[in-house]
Amino acid sequence: MNEKTKYYYNDLPEDYVEDYVIDAKSTKFTIIYGLIVNLLLVAGTIVLCLFLKGFSFKTFREYRTNNLHIFLFGILAFVAMLLAYVILHELTHGLFYKIFTHEKLTFGLTLTVAYCGVPKLYNKKWPMFITSLAPFVVFILVFGLPIIFIDNIVFYSAFSLLLGFHIGGCVGDLYGATILLFKYHGKDVLINDTGPKQTYYIKK
Numbered sequence: 001m002n003e004k005t006k007y008y009y010n011d012l013p014e015d016y017v018e019d020y021v022i023d024a025k026s027t028k029f030t031i032i033y034g035l036i037v038n039l040l041l042v043a044g045t046i047v048l049c050l051f052l053k054g055f056s057f058k059t060f061r062e063y064r065t066n067n068l069h070i071f072l073f074g075i076l077a078f079v080a081m082l083l084a085y086v087i088l089h090e091l092t093h094g095l096f097y098k099i100f101t102h103e104k105l106t107f108g109l110t111l112t113v114a115y116c117g118v119p120k121l122y123n124k125k126w127p128m129f130i131t132s133l134a135p136f137v138v139f140i141l142v143f144g145l146p147i148i149f150i151d152n153i154v155f156y157s158a159f160s161l162l163l164g165f166h167i168g169g170c171v172g173d174l175y176g177a178t179i180l181l182f183k184y185h186g187k188d189v190l191i192n193d194t195g196p197k198q199t200y201y202i203k204k
Helices: 028-053 057-066 069-100 123-151 153-169 171-183
Strands: 018-024 108-110 112-126 191-194 197-203
Touching: 018 171, 018 191, 028 153, 028 171, 057 069, 057 153, 057 197, 069 108, 069 112, 069 153, 123 153, 123 171, 123 191
Parallel strands: none
Antiparallel strands: 018 197, 108 112, 112 191, 191 197
């Protein structure tokens, strides 16, 4: 096998059959389930972060009342960083796909999901596993490390929210990585990733 196809196949080998599908846009249940899990993780993360720092919602309200200009600036900064994060999350997937495949990528955004995929390829397990988890690891550090050093409650809350949205937004990536790690442990599996849909193929 040459270097170019070390991590993927251009065509599905004849001895592989479809075994499992994850489709982020397939049913209302998937969308509703993803939103519920996302919101729970966001809420849980910010509550935990505020608790660990010794802040309370009362402290937050008092600071907002006395420092409205900083509070409004914090909101604007949060919105800007959240929008930038959505783009950078998918670009991180894209970077690792490029490293492993050097092929053309597909990016997209719907009301329920942002995505990056390589729809014409069949990826091997470990490159797919690394690509799936890359944004989770990178942005845990990007949002998590500042929390250690920030003392201002507005900006601390903003980074806590970003961390929560990040963890919640990685539910699909984490689920896919878990599938590879446990369901297909010790098995030959190929994955076709169109972005919102991942199809898993196993050897007969």
